[in-house]
Amino acid sequence: MNLELLAEICKTPGAPGFEQKVREIVIKEITPLVDEVQVDNMGNVYAIKKGKADKRVMIGAHMDEIGFIVTHIDKNGFIRFHTLGGFDPKTLTAQRVIIHGKKDIIGVMSSKPIHVMTADERNKVAKISDYFIDTGLSKEEVEASIKIGDPITREREFIEMGNCVNSKSLDNRLAVFILIESLRALKDKEVPYDVYGVFTVQEEVGVRGANVSALKIKPDFGFGLDTTIAYDVPGAADHEKITSLGDGTAIKIMDAMTICDYRMVAFMKQTADKHKIKWQPEILTAGGTDTAGIQRMTDGGSIAGAISIPTRHLHQVIEMANKDDIQGSIDLLSACLTDLQDYDWAF
Structure with missing residues (x-):
């Protein structure tokens, strides 16, 4: 795992509406990996990899951090x-x-x-x-x-703690890193549909970049990519945990802004099992992610779900995530993008 890149992404400042320094890193990393890179008027970055069939899949990973x-x-x-x-x-x-x-x-x-x-x-x-x-x-x-x-x-340094990483802004620089590394894993592979990996702006103030991006792309399929709460700490009852560190990448079922498409949830679970990727279900009753914009901001909506990275101490400067969960998220996103055409998407 390229922890040097993850550390650089985490320490780079990018408050909502001021993501330009993160954007520079993203463009540098993705340009050799995809067929085309675009930047829109709001500052969203589109990493486009052409597929074999005329359908579009959008992945949203927001670049901004709370500030x-x-x-x-x-x-x-x-x-x-x-x-x-x-x-x-x-x-x-x-x-x-x-x-x-x-x-x-x-x-x-x-x-x-x-x-x-x-x-x-x-x-x-x-x-x-x-x-x-x-x-x-x-x-x-x-x-x-x-x-x-x-x-x-x-201001806070990026450090390793056991099999975990700890830093400010893992929300959502983890997703930025995971999307970059997934595109790297797919560089020499064919994908069934056009992939639009979108590094979005202003998610922390209302999913604004994802809304604009989805209007532009008009995706048939969509994946949000974001952190989620790991409340596996002293005092938490089992039913309150949402996710736990080390129990695998999380497949979102719903949050306060999105009920994920049941077909996408089933596809993601099937894909994880097929590729022997450890996963856990996620239901988050508060908060939302770019998934909402990806799902709703196009005619007729898209078939959307989300990969969530379990993270302790969210919206603090001591956010913590497990390296195996991070790698599992890369593996699941990469597998989903190559296997999309193999699933029966009928109602």
Whole structure:
């Protein structure tokens, strides 16, 4: 497994709407692997591999990570921000961030110290609005490099822990990596239908890139590719786990935005079993992925499903995934793309 590439993708900043640096890596990696590369007006990247028959299959893997945007710089140089994507406020405490202005500036998330809180304040859950960013610079120094509207991402190294990887932004740089490696695995193989591997933008703020991409491609078949919750931790009941690390790649049945096509779910299970790929079912009752746009944003819809990568501690800077589950996701996506024509898709 090319962990050097995965680490590079994870550490590269790409808040929603500001994915350009991730896009550069993607284009460099996929250009030798496919027949054609396109970029649309929103910044979605299309890796196109021609197939034998006149049908289209779309895979969506979003490039963006949750982040922030600068909204105010006060008289002392402290920065206020708005979130881009979903955050649990308590995960901001004591974190470093990077403000991407004329040059990158390191800052720290801070809030009122516990030493000067009232008893009532100590017992309240922190709100996003309680936090500010301290760069250690004066207002004049901050404004020399940073302006309102500049994106902010979180700072954390990529490391290995046992048979796992741990980093910020595994959601959804894992999927970016898996789609690249699947295209690499298929480079010298024939596929039955035209494959559109789409590296999408702005998923974390409403599946915006996938919607646009599906309108352009008009896919007959579709696969979302994203992380999912692995709640296999102390205190979790068996029925709450959703997925578990090391139990295989996950085949999505539904989430809050998509009920996957029952034919696609059956096909994916059959394909996994045929190729001896370890898998587990996934039902996520909250949240959604690019699968929703792929399924719905075309005339008549597409036959869509999703491959999900079990991940602990989602939307934190310590996201964790199992290497075997990552490899299984590459193997399952590659197998599905080569075996699509072998399944009876009739109702």
